Amino acid sequence: MAPSAQSLPTSVSDEKYANVKWEELGFGFCRTDNMYVAKCKHGESFQEGKIVPYADIQISPCSAVLNYGQGLYEGLKAYRTEDGRIVLFRPDQNALRLQSGANRLCMPYPTVDQFVSAVKQVVLANKKWIPPPGRGTLYIRPILFGSGPILGSLPVPEYTFTVFACPVGRYHKDNAGLNLKIEDKFRRAFPSGTGGVKSITNYSPVWITLAEAKAKGFSDVLFLDAATGKNVEELFASNVFIVKVEERVVPVEDLLDAEEVFCSGTAAIVTTIASVTFKEKKTEFKTGDKTLAAKLFATLTDIQMGRVEDKKGWIVELTDATKPGLKL
Amino acid sequence: MAPSAQSLPTSVSDEKYANVKWEELGFGFCRTDNMYVAKCKHGESFQEGKIVPYADIQISPCSAVLNYGQGLYEGLKAYRTEDGRIVLFRPDQNALRLQSGANRLCMPYPTVDQFVSAVKQVVLANKKWIPPPGRGTLYIRPILFGSGPILGSLPVPEYTFTVFACPVGRYHKDNAGLNLKIEDKFRRAFPSGTGGVKSITNYSPVWITLAEAKAKGFSDVLFLDAATGKNVEELFASNVFIVKVEERVVPVEDLLDAEEVFCSGTAAIVTTIASVTFKEKKTEFKTGDKTLAAKLFATLTDIQMGRVEDKKGWIVELTDATKPGLKL
Numbered sequence: 001m002a003p004s005a006q007s008l009p010t011s012v013s014d015e016k017y018a019n020v021k022w023e024e025l026g027f028g029f030c031r032t033d034n035m036y037v038a039k040c041k042h043g044e045s046f047q048e049g050k051i052v053p054y055a056d057i058q059i060s061p062c063s064a065v066l067n068y069g070q071g072l073y074e075g076l077k078a079y080r081t082e083d084g085r086i087v088l089f090r091p092d093q094n095a096l097r098l099q100s101g102a103n104r105l106c107m108p109y110p111t112v113d114q115f116v117s118a119v120k121q122v123v124l125a126n127k128k129w130i131p132p133p134g135r136g137t138l139y140i141r142p143i144l145f146g147s148g149p150i151l152g153s154l155p156v157p158e159y160t161f162t163v164f165a166c167p168v169g170r171y172h173k174d175n176a177g178l179n180l181k182i183e184d185k186f187r188r189a190f191p192s193g194t195g196g197v198k199s200i201t202n203y204s205p206v207w208i209t210l211a212e213a214k215a216k217g218f219s220d221v222l223f224l225d226a227a228t229g230k231n232v233e234e235l236f237a238s239n240v241f242i243v244k245v246e247e248r249v250v251p252v253e254d255l256l257d258a259e260e261v262f263c264s265g266t267a268a269i270v271t272t273i274a275s276v277t278f279k280e281k282k283t284e285f286k287t288g289d290k291t292l293a294a295k296l297f298a299t300l301t302d303i304q305m306g307r308v309e310d311k312k313g314w315i316v317e318l319t320d321a322t323k324p325g326l327k328l
Numbered sequence: 329m330a331p332s333a334q335s336l337p338t339s340v341s342d343e344k345y346a347n348v349k350w351e352e353l354g355f356g357f358c359r360t361d362n363m364y365v366a367k368c369k370h371g372e373s374f375q376e377g378k379i380v381p382y383a384d385i386q387i388s389p390c391s392a393v394l395n396y397g398q399g400l401y402e403g404l405k406a407y408r409t410e411d412g413r414i415v416l417f418r419p420d421q422n423a424l425r426l427q428s429g430a431n432r433l434c435m436p437y438p439t440v441d442q443f444v445s446a447v448k449q450v451v452l453a454n455k456k457w458i459p460p461p462g463r464g465t466l467y468i469r470p471i472l473f474g475s476g477p478i479l480g481s482l483p484v485p486e487y488t489f490t491v492f493a494c495p496v497g498r499y500h501k502d503n504a505g506l507n508l509k510i511e512d513k514f515r516r517a518f519p520s521g522t523g524g525v526k527s528i529t530n531y532s533p534v535w536i537t538l539a540e541a542k543a544k545g546f547s548d549v550l551f552l553d554a555a556t557g558k559n560v561e562e563l564f565a566s567n568v569f570i571v572k573v574e575e576r577v578v579p580v581e582d583l584l585d586a587e588e589v590f591c592s593g594t595a596a597i598v599t600t601i602a603s604v605t606f607k608e609k610k611t612e613f614k615t616g617d618k619t620l621a622a623k624l625f626a627t628l629t630d631i632q633m634g635r636v637e638d639k640k641g642w643i644v645e646l647t648d649a650t651k652p653g654l655k656l
Contacts (some may be wrong), residue, residue, distance in 0.1 A: 027480040029390050058384040062357050066385070066471055066532035106535045139479070143394055146532070151467070151494055152355040152595065164389045166479055189552045191519040194476070194533045201529035203396035204474070205522045207434045211482055226554070228516050236651045256364045265492065316397055 018128045018167075023137040025157055025169035027267060029186030035164040036118045036127035038110065039147070042075040042155045046110040049118060051125045064146025064156040065180065071145035071200040072101040072165075075266045077137040078165070078318070080130045081306030086123060088316040091116045098144060103232040106154070107144060110161050110248075122163045129167045133138055139267070160196060171237070171267035175272025178219035178263065180235070182252065183209050184279055187226035189233065210236050220263075222276060224252065227291050238265030240273070243292050252278060256257040260286040262293035270297040346456045350463040353497035362453035363492040364446045366438065367475070370483045377446060378623075379453045385475075391485040392474025399428040399473035399528040403594045405465040406451040406493070406646070407636030408458045411454050414451060419444045426472060430524030433480070435472060438489050443470065446614040448646055450491045450650040457495045461633055467496040467595070473528075497593060499565070499595035505602025505615040506547035506591065508563070510580065511537050513606055515554035515562065520551060538564050548591075550604060552580065566593030568601070571620050580606060588614040590621035598625040 014325040022031070031054060038049025043201045064070040079087050095115035102109035110118065119140055123130070131137040141164055148158030172178055189195020194202055206223070213221045222240060225231045232250040234240055242250060242258040255261065261273040272293040275284045288294070302308035303315065348358070350642045359382060365376025392398040402422045407415050423443035430437035438446065447468055451458070458466040469492055476486030500506055517523025522530055534551070541549045552570060553559045560578040562568055570578060583589065589601040596601040601620040603612045616622070628638035631643065 029479040031476040045398040054389075056386040057384055059432070061363060061471065061490050062469065062494075063381075063387050064532065065528075066393060066399060066473060067401050067469070068397065068480050068526060068535070069528035070532035070535070071397065085587060104530050104536060106539055109569070137548075141390065141395070143389065143478070146393060149357040149359075151496070152499060154535060154542075155355060162389050168479070186520045187518060190515060192514045193518070199533065200393075200395060200397035201533055204398035204433050205527065207396070207398070207482060209433060211434055214482075221339075226521075238428050250480060263337065272385055 015128055020129070020131075021130050021165075022169060023165060025136045026173075027133060027139075027168045027171040028166075030129075030166040031170075032129045032165055032167075033124045035162060036122050038114070038161045039160045039298050040108050040161070041155050042148070042159075044108070046108060046114060046159075046161060048114065049122050049161065057160070057162065058184050059147050060115070060149040062149035062151055064148065064150045067150070068146070069201045070105055070107065071143060071199055072098055072105060072107070072154065073144075073200060074098050074142040074198060075240075076119065076142075077168075077266060077304075078130055079137050079304045079306075080133050082133045083243060083306055086127070086130060086318045087304070087306065088116075088119065088123070088318070091315045091316055094119075097198060098142065101199055102144060102195075104197045105192060105199060106155075106157055106296050107146065109144060116162070116316070118142065118163045123318060126165050129165065131167050136169045138165050140165045152209065156298070161324070166297060168267075170269075171265075172219055172271050174219045174274070177272040178283075179217070179274055180220055180222045180276040180280075181213040181218040182218070182222045182276050182278040183213075183224065184229070185209070186223075188223045190226035193226075195233075206236065218277065226319075235263050235265075235268070238263040238268035238271070239322070244326055256283045258285060261292065262290050262291070262296070264296075270300060281323075284301075333568050340488070343456055345460070348457070348459075348495060349557045350495075352465045353495060355467075355496045355499040356494075358457075358496075360454045360457045360493055360495075362450065363490060364450050366442070366446070366489045368436050368489070369485045370436075370485050370487075372436070374436060374487075374489060376442065377489065379388060379449050379462055383583040385403070385488070386621040387488075390477035390479055392476065392478045395478070397527075397529045398433055398435065398484065399471060399615075400426055400433060400435070400526050401472075401528060402426050402445065402468075402470040402526060404468050404470075405594060405632075406468060407465050407632045407634075408461050410461045411634055414458060415456070415632070415634065416444075416447065416646070417452070419447050421449075422455065422470070423471070426470065427527060429522075429527055430472060432525045433527060433613075435474060435487055437472060446470065446491045448644075448648055450493050451646060454493050457493065459495050459497075464495055464497045466493050468493045496595075497595075499598075500547055500599050502547045502602070505573050505600040505612060505613075507545070507602055507610075508604045509537075509541040509546040509547050510550045510552045510604050510606040511541075511552065512557070513537070513550075515557070516551040518643075520553035521554075523561075525626045534549070534614060535551070546605065547579065549567045553574075563591050563593075563596070566596035566599070569621075584611045587614060588619050588621065590619070590624075592624075598628060619655060
């Protein structure tokens with residue numbers, strides 16, 4: 001349920017907020033004012049790109065991404081704190097993950113500084129689209145893809161790095177906890193595949209099962225590993241945690257025995273899982289204010305919204321001196 | 329090595345041939361005059377599209393294909409026969425494969441008639457790019473992808489079906505037979521994945537090993553199955569055949585014991601494999617004029633080039649009455 005907001009003029013406006021019904025904000029596409037674009041030829045490095053009005057991308061019909069799926073995405077958020085600051089949460093970690101994925105998919109990539117600078121510029125150029133505190137966040141979507149034409153053999157002659165942003169509310173609508181389907185047919189990632197990076201090739205192949213699960217009323221799908229079909233991996237777009245279990249391989253049986261289960265992700269934040277259904281059998285878990293998930297959600301969003309001091313150096317603040325177009 | 333030909337005016341010219349050095353034709357991208365585009369909204373069916381001048385596609389930065397890899401491709405060829413006809417080879421089979429993949433990736437698709445009509449229109453609108461008999465073929469690339477913006481949840485609001493074409497020579501340059509690396513780390517397809525359809529997500533994830541093998545002088549990579557790592561699957565863009573082995577699961581040992589091995593595909597046609605290298609050990613096979621591969625290559629191309637009668641109904645001829653823009 002994207003908001004009904006239409007696009008506004010592309011200059012950075014003095015109005016504080018865009019014309020969005022913030023109370024109806026879901027997690028969906030919403031056209032904003034500006035985006036960042038940088039291009040890079042094969043054998044060269046990414047140079048500083050520029051902020052341009054949000055518009056369709058022009059791309060070769062024979063481009064690597066359209067024909068062979070050479071693309072990565074990232075997702076992070078800008079937060080408007082209660083005392084009026086605009087902050088990011090650990091954007092350098094997104095830059096590093098993009099770099100790792102680019103190596104896996106044979107692409108050049110922006111430096112960490114270029115990446116963080118691009119994200120900052122996009123946030124400032126779409127400042128009025130950042131929801132008021134407590135009403136949502138500005139979701140930032142960097143994408144890196146093979147834009148040059150290729151038929152048959154490598155190399156790809158051109159790559160594009162683009163960053164755009166949309167205001168979003170909660171990703172999962174089930175505030176009382178998610179009801180998951182444990183997928184027992186489709187697998188998502190396999191050893192030596194691309195499960196370790198944020199490749200676009202990891203998503204559309206499992207839409208078929210997500211769509212089917214949602215049609216049956218489930219909140220999301222929990223995937224098992226491809227090698228054995230017995231161990232817990234992740235939800236469609238978030239990690240999964242089981243309370244009192246360390247970071248290790250988790251057989252489905254351990255999940256079904258758990259007291260509390262939750263998921264986390266940039267979009268999902270921290271969300272309680274109320275139940276999982278495996279081969280038609282439903283198992284329920286602890287929900288409500290007394291869960292660890294509720295405490296973690298409060299702590300994390302308190303840090304992100306500036307209500308609690310950040311002692312880890314996770315918050316990156318955008319100041320008035322951070323102007324679009326300048327090297328940050 | 330794409331030919332150096334530049335794009336020419338977009339009207340269908342009376343000149344018989346484009347300005348291409350046919351004798352230097354490799355298998356690579358070459359810009360031609362016209363392409364076909366059809367779009368379809370979610371919940372609707374594809375209607376007849378149209379031929380437009382070849383140009384970049386305009387696509388949402390938040391499109392399903394750029395962000396989540398929702399795309400398929402097909403590949404087929406138009407042949408100029410020695411008696412001056414222009415023919416296709418079993419294009420309905422490509423249409424059916426596209427439909428199967430579209431179901432897998434949750435996309436609507438053109439009918440078989442729409443698909444074949446689009447291919448015919450693209451060939452006729454780029455007629456002068458079809459190489460002279462014996463000098464190559466016109467490679468036709470239909471692509472189907474999620475072009476509408478999506479963030480978070482389905483459905484994708486718009487899909488695009490595009491067909492373009494490039495004149496090509498042989499895909500593999502090693503006429504004496506291919507020297508393959510048997511990949512012993514990276515896998516390509518896994519049970520319940522997308523290996524059974526021509527999804528764009530099957531390609532870029534294995535470029536890393538193809539690039540490494542080519543850098544070491546190998547012609548191509550032979551993949552083993554993800555489930556066991558012991559059985560033969562396919563090359564990067566073609567099937568593999570072992571002479572005197574029926575269609576069944578083929579352990580690597582059976583491959584190493586074979587007398588003759590070859591691969592096939594729209595791009596590869598039928599190509600002899602001279603050797604495979606598995607964990608640093610090279611095994612050689614029969615090559616030359618006396619191979620079954622040489623006979624099959626001759627028979628297949630004789631049918632495609634009109635030198636031998638087609639008794640199977642595989643050839644689809646394009647006549648002068650087949651005008652672009654008309655329903656065929």
